[in-house]
Amino acid sequence: MINKHYQLDKIVILSRHGIRTPLQNTLELLEQATPFKWPKWQHPYGYLTTRGGALEVYFGHYLSQWLETHNIKLSVIAPKIFVYANSLQRTVATAQFIIAGAYAGYDIAINHKYPIEKMDPIFDPSLRDDSPELKQAVLHDIEQTNQVESIFKNLASAYEVLSDILDYRHSTLYAKHQCPLADIPLKLHLEKNEEPALLGALAIGASAVDAFLLQYYSAFPKEHIAWGRINDLAQWQQIVQLRNQYINLICHTKTLAKHSATPIINTIDNLMQQDNTVNLLVGHDSTIASLLGALEFETYQLPKQFESTPIGGKVALQRFRHLSTGEYFFKAEYIYQSFEQLHNGQVLNADNPPQHYQLQLKNAAINNEGYYSWSDFEERIKSFKIN
Template sequence: MDARVPFLTALLMLFLSLPFSHSAQAAQPDYTLEKVVEVSRHGVRPPTAGDRKLIEAGSQRAWPRWLTEEGKLTGHGYTAAWLKARYESQRYRQLGLLPSGCPGPQDVYLRASTLQRTQATAEAWSAAAFPGCGVPVHALSHEDPLFSFPIGKATAAEKERNRQEALAALGGDLQQAEKRLQPQIAALKKAVCREDQPCPVFEQPWALKVWSNGGVAIEGLDTLAAMAETLRLAWSENQPAALVAFDHAHSSAELSQLLPLLTAKYDYTNDLPSAARKGGSVLLDQIVKALKQEGQPAPASANGQHQADLLPPDVRWLLYVASDINIAYLRTLINFSWQQGEYPRGNIPPASSLVFERWRSSNGERFLRIYFQSQSLDQIRQLTPPSPADPLSVTEWQGKDCRATSVGTLCPFDTALQLIEKNIDPPEVAVSYPHS
């Protein structure tokens, strides 16, 4: 064999590798994070007064009392939310989205619903992300159309449509759906009912209801879901195992077996197309408007009145803090689902959030990244700080022409927004943004 062949082969391989390396580098542009709109659930709370009434009547026993007033954010819940917010803000500073010191008016805006638990969670975000800066939390003192299901009576046709959508989600028959869930129902019954004592909610057949405003409820399932939610909150609060599920859950794995009825409630009452459009269109419309903002002054209306107060603040990080039902409506409108860790499918844990990020590549293309993130059951219970070694659970939204990149799943910006916008009903109310 010619002695020159190995040398020529090596030279050829080197030559071929040069354009390939250049092409690979060109195919992986740098990405810059331009804007974030985030919708978070509030942190850990005790059961609300209404839920306590349901679960105690349904089980005919007293449930453990909490030190915190019913329905309000606990100190433990504040700290868990604080840890998550600190982790997020550190990431955004590393990515260049936020300044190293206190933010300016163009950097951040925090908006919470009218509830104490959402406002206190937003205050935890402010304190963790911008310590000592006094970044205010904005909230209305009255009913907020941004987060509320519209008031007013639904028409007979609307109510019937919602009922049919619920039946379709149930598989066509409520009692058959209840039968399919018997293993999950039995597991919850074993945990919350006393032996040889009445536990009425487990003996009564479920009943499908459509309220005057068009909202859907399932009597029986709603109470069972409230029980499961209360057990998860007690675990998250780091209550002694003897007080969680009446000493029937000694690990996160055991607790997770008692939670699937939360998913059933979402599936059959909240994650319905018409309910989501009615309950989530206002908020999703504001999210889309915020993502489109370019840092330009708001235009004047036809009568010359400035519209700045009717648009989301044009900031780099816009945070809304609300309830799980708000996130449920949004995820239904954008066709998104997840299953994270030991949580059942579609679970929306305390302080979890749905995040919309706008990115720009070095070649000028814009992208949208959407993901859901949460702390694990044990991260919240043990107040474990999220870190690169123990990160938040993240599930990425997948839309048309999305691709995996070094910064996450990125989707063509205009295409993704078109997919989202087609599911938004034109809002019938104006949303104003208070300023301090």
């Protein structure tokens, strides 16, 4: 519902890339976790797929329609669109497809800094510091969640379901560890210039679930999705918890979130000072999770989705101007395709929109119309300023 008392003045859309193939660095681990053969893909590992591109075209078309409902029209803003992606194939290609769907035929540059497949520091979750102090702070954060034991207790049934799907008891990994999947020891990996990781049971679970989700979103035949061993949405709901909790612990906890998100938050702050009306940034689930953690958004559960950072999902950071007072306000929405919209490859438009979920800030006052003071949010993002 559009509030006619407010005009959308500026927006930064932070998108996760669209549907990709599995990541090569997880293949060896996945092959050890099951006696079954993993399917071959028609694209290189970690690349946006053709289907992923098509769905981003649909998403781009919808976004242009949605912006028009806010009186942000291409005829006015064409020179005021800025697009920047991480320098990986899947992120650059996602940006290209979004813009093709939104503004086909217009000369809108897709900016990225490095040759394809070189990670841009703005989007790179790798540690820039591995000091004992940082490591201690990360351990403290995880312990302070006061949830670690309850998290893994709550994941027990998810591990059981995943073990059955993988037939883990007949795998190389079981022969090596001789224990249930859930009991494979966890090890926090924090090394400079490498991505933080929680090795062991949770990493195995998250990687396997990611591979199954990509099969499902790519509309593999039912008998080829997890070898036909996932039979209902209840199983999906259980096993996706493993992936969500991995991302939460590695990307969303306080110290790691701040460490990872500071470059992207500084980029967003800079963009908000520029003339561009629409800004599109394309990164990863880690980019979104760390941003939401660092800026202290409330915990959320996205309706009609099991993933907390769904593939192709977009966080829209919006600045509104109150038409009568001229005062600026802030609103954030997660705009994403539902679990079934992704699986069915549905065209997105006003009649079949993606899901919209308003994100809430911790420790911030919201007015009766659902907006935060822009100055409060601006103060929050400027606290991350790198001198």
